[in-house]
Amino acid sequence: MNSDTDEKQRKELNAAEIGAVAHLYRAEVYRSTIWRTRLDTTTNWSVVTLGIALSITFAAPTASALPLVLVGVLLLFFLIVESRRYRFFNVWRARCRWIETHFYAPMLDDGDLHLEENWQKTLAEDYWRPEYHVSMMVAVGRRVRSTYLWILLIQALAYMGKIIVHPGPAQSIWEVLERADVGPVPGIVVVILGFLYIVILVAIATWSYLRDRKRAMRGGRSRGSSMG
Numbered sequence: 001m002n003s004d005t006d007e008k009q010r011k012e013l014n015a016a017e018i019g020a021v022a023h024l025y026r027a028e029v030y031r032s033t034i035w036r037t038r039l040d041t042t043t044n045w046s047v048v049t050l051g052i053a054l055s056i057t058f059a060a061p062t063a064s065a066l067p068l069v070l071v072g073v074l075l076l077f078f079l080i081v082e083s084r085r086y087r088f089f090n091v092w093r094a095r096c097r098w099i100e101t102h103f104y105a106p107m108l109d110d111g112d113l114h115l116e117e118n119w120q121k122t123l124a125e126d127y128w129r130p131e132y133h134v135s136m137m138v139a140v141g142r143r144v145r146s147t148y149l150w151i152l153l154i155q156a157l158a159y160m161g162k163i164i165v166h167p168g169p170a171q172s173i174w175e176v177l178e179r180a181d182v183g184p185v186p187g188i189v190v191v192i193l194g195f196l197y198i199v200i201l202v203a204i205a206t207w208s209y210l211r212d213r214k215r216a217m218r219g220g221r222s223r224g225s226s227m228g
Contacts, residue, residue, distance in 0.1 A: 013113065021103055028095045035089035042082035043147050049074050050151060054158055061167040066182060068159040069190065072197060075155065079148050079201075083139035087132045094133050098123055141208025144201050152198055159194070163187075 013021070053071035057063055102119040106112055134142075144152075163170070163179040170176045180187030 012115070021099065025096065025099045025103075028092050028099070032089060032092035032096055035085060035092060038085050039082055039089060039143075042078050042085060046075055046078045046082075046148070046151055049078070050155055053155075057158070057162055058166075063166070065159055065162040065166075065179070068155060068162065069182065069194070072155060072194070075148070075151060076197075079140065079143060083136060083143050086139045086143055087134060087136065090133050090139070091130065095123065095126065137204060138208045138211065140201075141204045141206075142212075144205040145209060149202065149205060152201065156194065156198055 049071055053067040056067045057065055098119070102117075102123075103113060106114055163176050170179070177187035177191065180190045182190050
């Protein structure tokens with residue numbers, strides 16, 4: 001009888017503990033907001049860099065299309081940096097969402113925090129042994145889906161438009177490929193590498209989307225699903 005009472009008391013939060021969780025939630029929201037701002041900063045770098053490359057490339061009909069090729073390297077670097085930042089952001093975001101769905105939502109619904117589901121232990125474990133909730137590959141896929149897919153499409157369309165239209169309308173596909181030459185590198189190699197560059201990133205984005213959807217469907221059947 002006493003053990004049952006102790007177990008019940010252990011599974012209840014007093015007013016001070018509830019207040020502590022509320023302050024904890026505010027702190028996690030603040031940290032997620034800071035890291036969300038860092039994501040926006042990296043995206044801005046990509047947009048500005050692409051804009052500069054477009055301005056240089058289309059400054060004159062005889063201007064080289066090479067800046068649009070080189071900016072692809074910078075975009076890839078920014079994508080990697082932003083994906084790394086996203087992994088940090090996702091930690092704070094996941095904790096906020098976890099508290100919202102397991103603490104605030106049940107409190108507002110029926111007042112029962114359902115501590116018997118041990119959601120608080122999952123949160124405690126995340127504080128004891130913090131780790132990334134998503135892999136680098138998943139982070140890259142999510143960032144491509146969110147913003148970089150459109151940036152890459154603009155870059156690709158601008159590059160193809162440049163070598164097709166300037167310095168004059170191309171008369172054949174071979175003329176287009178000839179204009180794509182970069183020094184000793186044949187134009188067809190440049191085009192194929194650019195195509196593979198976009199296809200690989202789109203494939204990663206598609207894979208991450210399917211993975212996230214499968215995980216969401218699995219997690220939708222249980223409030224005790226893992227964070228991330």
